[in-house]
Amino acid sequence: MWVGYELTMEKWSRGLSCRAALCGIVVLLCATAFSCSLAAEFRKVKEKDMKLDGSLCSLPKSSAFELGVAAIAFLSVAQLVGTTAAATTMCAASKRSKSSSSTARRRAASVAILVLSWVSFALAVVLLATAASMNNGQRYGRGWMDGDCYVARNGVFGGAAALVVVTAFLILGLTSTTKSSSCATSAASTTTTIPLDAAADAEQPSRRSKQ
Numbered sequence: 001m002w003v004g005y006e007l008t009m010e011k012w013s014r015g016l017s018c019r020a021a022l023c024g025i026v027v028l029l030c031a032t033a034f035s036c037s038l039a040a041e042f043r044k045v046k047e048k049d050m051k052l053d054g055s056l057c058s059l060p061k062s063s064a065f066e067l068g069v070a071a072i073a074f075l076s077v078a079q080l081v082g083t084t085a086a087a088t089t090m091c092a093a094s095k096r097s098k099s100s101s102s103t104a105r106r107r108a109a110s111v112a113i114l115v116l117s118w119v120s121f122a123l124a125v126v127l128l129a130t131a132a133s134m135n136n137g138q139r140y141g142r143g144w145m146d147g148d149c150y151v152a153r154n155g156v157f158g159g160a161a162a163l164v165v166v167t168a169f170l171i172l173g174l175t176s177t178t179k180s181s182s183c184a185t186s187a188a189s190t191t192t193t194i195p196l197d198a199a200a201d202a203e204q205p206s207r208r209s210k211q
Helices: 004-044 064-096 101-134 156-210
Strands: 051-053 056-061 135-138
Touching: 004 064, 004 101, 051 064, 064 101, 064 156, 101 135, 101 156
Parallel strands: none
Antiparallel strands: 051 056, 056 135
């Protein structure tokens, strides 16, 4: 009876430690992406940096380009690591658990959070990529689009930083949702195996008495 319970608790504790490490990695990566986005907001080129040569214009390259690319890289790794681990846990839990209304609600909530995290991630990447490309230097006659020079508006990198925070919270929420679902599945399996073991232990003394 106690062997199955101890094995289940050991697996549960290992799962908690793995999820804690996963959450720490996601928080670290998203915090780095957030810092890079904010730094890019203060390092981006401004209208006063534009140089004119008749009808031609040019803008110098800014460190906001490297910061924007770094923010995209860190955020992408956090998104892939967090959602892949959560999706794997969801698939494993769905195979072990029986279909019920509570399980279906948890699964629907997890899928909704997963979709929202990817939407927030995509918006953040679009803002970061667009603003970063404007800070990669714009030469005379080439500009950023159709030979014209463009400057990223104030708050574009800041909005991307806010979306990074939203994405981080959604990933952490997805991790906690899948954790509660897997814990419920483990508890259900424990309650079904303990009575069977207890029944087997109860039958052994009766058999010995008959002999």
